[in-house]
Amino acid sequence: MTDLPQDAHRRLREQLGVYALGHGTPAERAAVGAHLDGCASCRAELAELAPLVGRLADVDPDRLDDVPGPPPGLGEAVLARIAAEGPRPADLAARRARRTRLQVAVAAVAIAAAAFGVGWLARPVPPQPPLEAVAVQVDRAGVTATAAVVPHTWGVEVKLSGSGFAAGEVYRLTVRDDAGREVAAGEFVGVGAQPLNCNMNSSVLRQDAAGFEVVDSAGAVVLRSDL
Ligand SMILES: [Zn+2]
Known part of the structure; x- marks a missing residue:
């Protein structure tokens, strides 16, 4: 098996959960x-720990949300595993040792999860690009809309909010540049009286953008804005 001193071997064995x-x-x-x-x-x-590792691998870090803490279901996974082993008195010491290693492993994961949470909270938040409210002229009865634009390095973003866009109808937003060129910035589908908030992205840079308009599926202008 090994000729390591006993406690050196024990320390290595305690690392197995973390290693796994x-x-x-x-x-x-x-x-x-x-x-x-x-x-x-x-x-x-190590092979004995594998089933638990598989379950931990399924934990989606995104589900940790804002709150640092151990992944959900971690305690249950461990308890289920310990319960599944059942009582085998001859093997009690080995089971205790294994349980300890599992707890060490779980603690390691909890620490990693907490570190992940802390890291997430402490992550550098990029400065928000300025939001520029713009006037919107609506040419369609029943439609209300407001808009703001965001200058990005890759183009201008139009944040459109409103209601009254006919449910199921597809609308297109185009940004017009200084040269009069119409550049597609995306489509959205109307949701009737429900509020609609959508962000449309155009490759026209803010300094080159002269305005935008939204047209319905027939190409009729629903609203426009001069920038
Ligand atoms: Zn060994």
Whole structure:
């Protein structure tokens, strides 16, 4: 099996859960990996942890949302695994040791999840580009609309809010540049009286944009704005 001193071996074994989850420093991982090559007992132990790792891998970090904390279902996964093992008195010490390693692994994941949350909260928030409210002239009965534009490095964004766009009808927004060229900025479908908020993106740079308009599926102008 191995000729490591007993407590050195125990320390390596305690790393298995963390290793199985893909955590640990490169040096720690290398040490565990090298040991695994020569230790069938630890390889078997690692294989025992695999089902739990599979479940943890399914945890979507996006579901952690704003609140740092362990992934949902983590406690249940561990409890289910411990319960599934059932009582085997002859194996009690091994089970205790395994449970400890699982708890270490779970703690590592919880820490990683918390770090992820903290990292998410502390992530650099890019400065918001200025929102420029613009006047909108609506040429369609029943339609109300307001708009703002956002200058981006890649073009101008039109944030359109309104209601009264005929439900199911497809509308197109085009941005007009200084040279009179009409550039498509996207389409949206009307939702009737419900409020509609959509962001349309155009490749025309803000300084080159002279205005925009929204046309219905027949090409009739519904609203326009001069920039
Ligand atoms: Zn070993």
